[in-house]
Amino acid sequence: MQSAPSAPLLRIGTRGSPLALAQAHETRARIASFYSVDPDEIEIEVIRTSGDRIQDRPLSEAGGKGLFTKEIEEALIAGRIDLAVHSSKDMPTALPEGLELSAFLPREDVRDAFLSPVATTLRELPQGAVLGTSSLRRRAMALSLRPDLKPVEFRGNVETRLKKLADGVAHATLLALAGLKRLGLEAHATSIIEPDDFLPACGQGAVAIETRIGDERTSGLVARINHEPTQIALSAERAFLTRLDGSCRTPIGGLATIEGGVVTFRGMVLSPDGRQSESVRLEGSVADAARLGFDAAGELISRGGTAFFRADA
Numbered sequence: 392m393q394s395a396p397s398a399p400l401l402r403i404g405t406r407g408s409p410l411a412l413a414q415a416h417e418t419r420a421r422i423a424s425f426y427s428v429d430p431d432e433i434e435i436e437v438i439r440t441s442g443d444r445i446q447d448r449p450l451s452e453a454g455g456k457g458l459f460t461k462e463i464e465e466a467l468i469a470g471r472i473d474l475a476v477h478s479s480k481d482m483p484t485a486l487p488e489g490l491e492l493s494a495f496l497p498r499e500d501v502r503d504a505f506l507s508p509v510a511t512t513l514r515e516l517p518q519g520a521v522l523g524t525s526s527l528r529r530r531a532m533a534l535s536l537r538p539d540l541k542p543v544e545f546r547g548n549v550e551t552r553l554k555k556l557a558d559g560v561a562h563a564t565l566l567a568l569a570g571l572k573r574l575g576l577e578a579h580a581t582s583i584i585e586p587d588d589f590l591p592a593c594g595q596g597a598v599a600i601e602t603r604i605g606d607e608r609t610s611g612l613v614a615r616i617n618h619e620p621t622q623i624a625l626s627a628e629r630a631f632l633t634r635l636d637g638s639c640r641t642p643i644g645g646l647a648t649i650e651g652g653v654v655t656f657r658g659m660v661l662s663p664d665g666r667q668s669e670s671v672r673l674e675g676s677v678a679d680a681a682r683l684g685f686d687a688a689g690e691l692i693s694r695g696g697t698a699f700f701r702a703d704a
């Protein structure tokens with residue numbers, strides 16, 4: 392007689408892109424190793440989201456960030472999965488009722504990479520070069536440094552964008568170094584852009600684990616693999632975004648770094664054409680990280696920085 396398969400220890404929900412799968416597998420490996428269980432006892436369930444389905448128009452027009460999380464969060468609420476693994480950067484600031492971010496993996500590199508077959512850096516691109524990017528932040532920041540560049544829409548997963556670049560659809564593109572590294576594709580980076588020049592998106596490089604509020608078993612299990620400095624940095628960055636009330640139609644950069652118990656938060660808002668911008672830099676204690684992000688947003692609002700994106704919302 393065959394015995395009935397035993398119920399999995401945990402079920403992880405994720406998107407099916409190679410990057411999402413790499414992140415789900417890393418989460419599974421960390422949990423399995425912490426509890427010394429066979430990784431196969433933790434199921435990975437691939438869920439197709441609206442963001443994966445919609446390919447014909449910019450996502451900022453189709454409804455924004457929530458598109459990559461909606462169906463996964465529905466499965467979580469319904470109890471078909473126990474935890475969801477997401478790129479923090481793709482998550483809306485407001486979570487659906489009943490869900491929480493209960494843990495973060497150690498943050499990967501936060502920087503953006505410059506990729507081009509014709510130049511080593513953004514500054515060295517030929518006059519009027521075509522820049523492929525679907526990120527309003529990268530577009531605005533690139534235009535602030537090089538107003539002559541011609542941005543074109545560049546959708547798809549990391550591999551698709553690399554292929555478009557190789558096919559000559561654009562002279563250059565910008566990608567998160569974190570994604571390239573998690574996919575083992577960092578050799579494709581032509582150069583790396585320092586945050587001083589080009590602030591990353593809030594949450595860039597951080598992987599978030601979402602669970603049901605009240606599911607003590609799962610939140611207890613994942614709490615043990617939580618990377619606290621990442622969680623603290625993310626609390627500042629998410630507070631910043633929440634107060635700015637930015638959608639993905641808004642060029643915003645934000646980064647919290649932690650050193651010796653001190654959190655440094657840098658934030659920036661830009662007009663879509665990159666001609667106007669406001670920046671802020673605040674320091675505070677680790678215990679006040681969320682307050683720091685909140686205050687940084689307040690500072691930009693009081694300087695009128697949010698008028699840049701309110702106008703075209």
Ligand SMILES: NCc1[nH]cc(CCC(=O)O)c1CC(=O)O
Pocket residue numbers: 478479480481549565566567568569570594595596597598
């Ligand atoms: N918007 C897509 C997305 N979401 C997360 C990453 C990269 C990994 C990360 O930032 O954690 C990417 C691709 C990119 O921006 O290059």
